[in-house]
Amino acid sequence: GAVVSQHPSRVICKSGTSVKIECRSLDFQATTMFWYRQFPKQSLMLMATSNEGSKATYEQGVEKDKFLINHASLTLSTLTVTSAHPEDSSFYICSAPARGGAYNEQFFGPGTRLTVL
Amino acid sequence: GQSLEQPSEVTAVEGAIVQINCTYQTSGFYGLSWYQQHDGGAPTFLSYNALDGLEETGRFSSFLSRSDSYGYLLLQELQMKDSASYFCAVGHYGQNFVFGPGTRLSVLP
Numbered sequence: 001g002a003v004v005s006q007h008p009s010r011v012i013c014k015s016g017t018s019v020k021i022e023c024r025s026l027d028f029q030a031t032t033m034f035w036y037r038q039f040p041k042q043s044l045m046l047m048a049t050s051n052e053g054s055k056a057t058y059e060q061g062v063e064k065d066k067f068l069i070n071h072a073s074l075t076l077s078t079l080t081v082t083s084a085h086p087e088d089s090s091f092y093i094c095s096a097p098a099r100g101g102a103y104n105e106q107f108f109g110p111g112t113r114l115t116v117l
Numbered sequence: 118g119q120s121l122e123q124p125s126e127v128t129a130v131e132g133a134i135v136q137i138n139c140t141y142q143t144s145g146f147y148g149l150s151w152y153q154q155h156d157g158g159a160p161t162f163l164s165y166n167a168l169d170g171l172e173e174t175g176r177f178s179s180f181l182s183r184s185d186s187y188g189y190l191l192l193q194e195l196q197m198k199d200s201a202s203y204f205c206a207v208g209h210y211g212q213n214f215v216f217g218p219g220t221r222l223s224v225l226p
Contacts, residue, residue, distance in 0.1 A: 034213065044160065049213060093159055104165040
């Protein structure tokens with residue numbers, strides 16, 4: 001099956017700093033990737049859709065200036081949490097659709113646990 | 118708007134059969150997916166139903182009734198490793214997938 005990696009797996013930062021999370025499709029190309037946020041014992045909430053070569057599409061209520069997304073190549077999307085605050089502490093997960101763009105099957109990265117002090 | 122409902126928790130014993138239901142309200146529906154997520158891990162795809170009926174994959178089966186806006190995941194011969202959270206996710210034309218609130222399955226020895 002397709003493999004999606006994320007880096008870092010865990011990050012702790014001070015309030016006010018920025019954190020960059022990378023999402024890579026290792027053995028396939030992904031023109032679209034999704035970024036989710038998950039709080040403890042809750043569901044996955046879609047934050048934005050990352051599109052290679054164009055601007056990301058953000059879900060309602062997600063600040064695009066705070067959560068910067070760049071999809072510079074067919075295998076890499078990055079999410080930068082700018083001026084992070086404690087309330088941004090969460091589990092951030094990226095995913096890419098299966099080959100052929102079938103959104104019903106998504107391959108998820110292992111996630112990044114962000115803790116903002 | 119879109120909404121999905123799942124039971125929050127289900128408990129069963131090893132070897133048993135458990136059914137996790139998912140009801141949804143949405144427009145432009147085109148399919149229902151199921152994902153498994155162990156604590157601290159990433160979700161993994163289990164199954165997808167676009168048409169009414171039962172899809173079987175090993176010990177797991179998934180069912181969809183489009184007319185009832187209802188589906189379920191059936192887990193047979195439960196094993197301890199099946200203890201995890203299970204999410205249904207609904208796909209909509211022109212929109213991205215929306216995940217349900219999740220059902221936490223605990224399998225007891």
